[in-house]
Each structure stands twice: as structure tokens, then as C-alpha cells.
Amino acid sequence: REALDLWRGPALAGLTGRLIEAGALRWDEERAAAEEARAELELRLATGAPVVADLRRVLERHPYRQHAAELLMTALYREDRSAEALDTYDAIRRQLADELGIDPGRRLKDLYTAILRDDASLRAAPKTVSSRSLPAPAQLPADAVHFTGRSGQLAALDALTGPGPRVAVLSGIGGSGKTTLALHWAHRVRERFPDGQLYVNLRGWDRTAPLTPLDVLAGFLRALGVPTEAIPSDVDEASALLRSRLADTRTLVILDNARNSQQVLPLLPATDGCVAVVTSRSRLPDLAALRDVRQVTVGTLGTADAVRLMEGLIGAERVAAEPEAADRIAELCDGLPLALRIVGTNLAAQHLTLAETATALAGRDRLAHLAVEGDPTTTVAAAFDLSFQALDPEEELLYLNLAFLPGADFS
Structure with missing residues (x-):
């Protein structure tokens, strides 16, 4: 796997x-x-x-x-x-x-x-081990090696373990680092959830079909020790069974890359001991109308944090040797973590100076340089394209017409 x-x-x-x-x-x-x-x-x-x-x-x-x-x-x-x-x-x-x-x-x-x-x-499957003898699920993917900034958002997530809402929605544009933030926080607090950490990529913003709630429920329930033959085929019944299994436990649930509230609602725990963190490009207003939700906006990084991220990716020595170029790269990437990581990956693999990279990024086809060489899926353009495809025709036309505005700002 x-x-x-x-x-x-x-x-x-x-x-x-x-x-x-x-x-x-x-x-x-x-x-x-x-x-x-x-x-x-x-x-x-x-x-x-x-x-x-x-x-x-x-x-x-x-x-x-x-x-x-x-x-x-x-x-x-x-x-x-x-x-x-x-x-x-x-x-x-x-x-x-x-x-x-x-x-x-x-x-x-x-x-x-x-x-x-x-x-x-x-x-006829192998005899299922008793759920009591199963280890607590620990499904979190690896934490990011180079994580920087986000002190305000981390504090907002820390508040989930105190009084108040137990569900948070991390929202922001594609490439803003929502998943990285959620996983970094989850690893930092995982010892507070001894009964397990459940994770799923819902594929809501992906080129493949989004996962259905029933598929996710079945996977979570099996991870919690429910035999396959005992998992209901009805979404509402499976959701109720998940809430029952999570009752009186301290479990963390990470629902990554959600498309809409309908994908998320059946997967949420209902008791105070559990916490759920959802990441999405949408603020999921329907979810906020039905559950107490803590909204956390994940924007771009400031210049200082963006430069620190580059230091982690390519080494502090190279950044210190060209500080003005490093600041310029942070500006040209608009502090977008995905763009910065792509630039850092390419700088680590290629013999280019930061000044040469900044000059290339300042050209007309900036998006062409914000791609990992040989990997067509890791590009800023691909992340933006998935959001563009979700627009209604009228919204697409409005977005495209923004290119004809003479200035950089609009309201």
C-alpha cells in the first residue's frame, strides 16, 4: 500500500x-x-x-x-x-x-x-479479530517535514479540544496548504486521541470521482473492528453505526478534500470526546447551518514565512546568499505554499540561482514554471483548473473577462 x-x-x-x-x-x-x-x-x-x-x-x-x-x-x-x-x-x-x-x-x-x-x-473471509484486540486506527499520513507559520490557524484548531465546536472547516484556494496544516496539527495532538485517528481523502477536488459517504463509512467501520458483513448498505444506518462506535471515545477524524456538505455530514462524530477537521476549497455553508462549526481560513503565507519555507526546502545558505531574490520569489508565488514547494523542489534538483528563477517567474508564462519537472499532476495550473471546472458557465465567463481589466485589483 x-x-x-x-x-x-x-x-x-x-x-x-x-x-x-x-x-x-x-x-x-x-x-x-x-x-x-x-x-x-x-x-x-x-x-x-x-x-x-x-x-x-x-x-x-x-x-x-x-x-x-x-x-x-x-x-x-x-x-x-x-x-x-x-x-x-x-x-x-x-x-x-x-x-x-x-x-x-x-x-x-x-x-x-x-x-x-x-x-x-x-x-467466507478470515475470521474477524475481536474489535477489542484490534489496535486503535492510526491512519494519518506523514507530517510535512518543512512546516512554517500558521500560528493563528494552529491556535484555532487547538481550541477544538476545549469548550465549543468540535468540528472545524479549513477552507482556502487550491495549493494553500490546507491538508498540510490539518495533518501537522493532527500529528501534534494525536496523543490526546488514544482511541484512534481516522483519515480519508474524499477526492472532492480531483480528476477522479469523489468518494461516496457509504464507501468512506465502510472503511471507517472496518478500521474500528466492525465485520464487513455487519456494515449496513444504507448510508443513514451506516452513519448511525459509526456514531455509535465513536461514542464515549476520544477519536480524531480528518476529512480531507471535501467537495460539499453532503459528502461530510454522514461522517461526523456526535460526542464531545471526538474532534473532526474538514478541509475544502469551499467554506461549506450548508454544514455550518446544521452543525456548530469553527471556520478557519487558510490563506497564503507572508513573505517571512514563505522565505523560511524556502530555507527548509533548499537550505538556509542558498537563501542567505540571495536574500533579495528569495523575497522576489516569495512575492511572485504570492506566498502560495504549493507554488513555493514546487519552486523549492526544482531549485533543489537544478543548478539555477534564485535570481535566475525569479527572472523566469517574472516572465509572461509564470504558470509554466510552477510545475515539477516530469510530473504533470503537481502543478499550480492543475490545482487552479480543478476549481475552474467547478464554476457555472456564467461564473466562468466572468472569471475569464477579468483578464481584460486594466488594473490588478477589482471589487
């Missing part, structure tokens, strides 16, 4: 040539096989890790992989989502027939028949 999490974007992205494309295709196939193997192990060992969304993404990239379809159908069946399992079979059967002129393999056909019969053997 950790190895697959290191995969970032398509293999050999941006490179062309017959040999390179053949190698990229082979590596992509190996990645898909590894994802299938991981999902199969998760199902066999009943670890509680969510696999449905991962397997759907495998099939989006490789629609003819019948083994991935088998695993997805099995996972859906074990979550009492038989109709979706059968729909998965129908979809791949039609695709194989229409595009390749072949039928599904024997194993896929047998699995389809077994689901129609409600074959009890499909639910």
Missing part, C-alpha cells in the same frame, strides 16, 4: 518515442497488477481498508482487466451491494462483446452466477 502511494501520475509523462511509450505501458500494467494484488489481500485478510473506489479507478484505466472486475464484484457483494456487483458484470460483458468480440472468462461468469444465487461462500 505504501509503495503504491508513492506512484505520482503517468509513467514517463511528457516523454515520447516508441521505446519510452512501450516502457510506460509496461509499467502501467505492472501498477495495475500491484493494485489488484493489494485489493485481493485486503479482501482476503478483511483489513477494513476501502477497495471499491481503488478498483473502480483500475477499471477506468484498464477496462478489460477481468480480475479487477472480479475483485470489485466481490467487494461490492460483501458490502451488501449485490445490484452494483451485477451491474459491474453487465458493463464489462457488454464492453468485451462490443469492443473485442469476446465473452467474459469462466471465473467471471461463475462469480456472476454465485452472486445471483447469493452463494454464502462468497462471504
